[in-house]
Amino acid sequence: MSVFFYTKKDSFFHALDPRTKILSSAVLFSIAAFCNNLYFLVGLLCLITLLFCVAKSFSNISKMAGLFGIIGLATFILWLLFYNGVQGGRTIFALSMSLRFINLLLVGLFLLSITSLEEFSNGLMLLGMPYPVAFAFSLSFRLVVVFIATGFTIVEAQKVRGNNVQEGSIIKRIQAYAPLLVPLILNAVKKAETLTLALESKGFSPQNKISLKGRYRLKVADWTVLAICAGAVVCRVIMIFLAHQG
Numbered sequence: 001m002s003v004f005f006y007t008k009k010d011s012f013f014h015a016l017d018p019r020t021k022i023l024s025s026a027v028l029f030s031i032a033a034f035c036n037n038l039y040f041l042v043g044l045l046c047l048i049t050l051l052f053c054v055a056k057s058f059s060n061i062s063k064m065a066g067l068f069g070i071i072g073l074a075t076f077i078l079w080l081l082f083y084n085g086v087q088g089g090r091t092i093f094a095l096s097m098s099l100r101f102i103n104l105l106l107v108g109l110f111l112l113s114i115t116s117l118e119e120f121s122n123g124l125m126l127l128g129m130p131y132p133v134a135f136a137f138s139l140s141f142r143l144v145v146v147f148i149a150t151g152f153t154i155v156e157a158q159k160v161r162g163n164n165v166q167e168g169s170i171i172k173r174i175q176a177y178a179p180l181l182v183p184l185i186l187n188a189v190k191k192a193e194t195l196t197l198a199l200e201s202k203g204f205s206p207q208n209k210i211s212l213k214g215r216y217r218l219k220v221a222d223w224t225v226l227a228i229c230a231g232a233v234v235c236r237v238i239m240i241f242l243a244h245q246g
């Protein structure tokens with residue numbers, strides 16, 4: 001999805017059909033979202049980390065480790081301070097919520113690591129999403145990449161001028177970043193106008209018909225992954241049902 005995360009590699013997960021990647025990621029996301037058990041969440045974290053290793057994309061976790069650590073710590077502190085009355089201890093519950101949020105982020109990062117932007121857009125259309133909606137999704141991701149790259153360019157230009165926004169306290173960094181918003185917003189408007197002209201010149205229309213017939217085919221590996229995901233969903237539903245019965 002993002003040029004900062006996706007790299008075409010010779011791995012089992014990169015070779016899967018885009019529909020399989022999207023559906024399996026949705027299953028992982030759902031399992032992580034509806035789980036509060038600390039031990040289960042730790043096991044899920046280990047599983048997702050293993051998936052990154054198999055996909056040869058563990059470097060993406062290292063790249064985002066600092067940000068995920070800050071988010072996880074902030075989530076833990078907020079749940080610890082502002083949520084009361086949880087059976088089993090407030091600390092355990094806060095830790096579970098923090099791990100759940102990190103797992104959700106890692107699932108999204110895993111999809112970004114194994115799926116290109118074109119595959120994601122095509123996968124959505126193959127799953128029945130209308131072309132204009134799928135195009136809007138892919139376009140939003142492209143623009144995010146462009147804005148991030150523009151932001152890095154502006155920061156580097158400011159460093160050359162002696163304004164290093166990455167030095168000093170957090171307050172000073174925020175104050176240093178504030179003036180950079182104006183050129184970033186103006187550049188975003190310019191990019192949007194250029195994109196509109198480019199789409200019009202190429203005759204783009206939401207009514208365009210895109211045919212993907214014969215381009216993608218579910219293989220044995222795809223059916224195997226989908227069967228495992230279906231089994232995981234069934235097991236999770238049974239676990240929830242038994243927990244409520246108990």
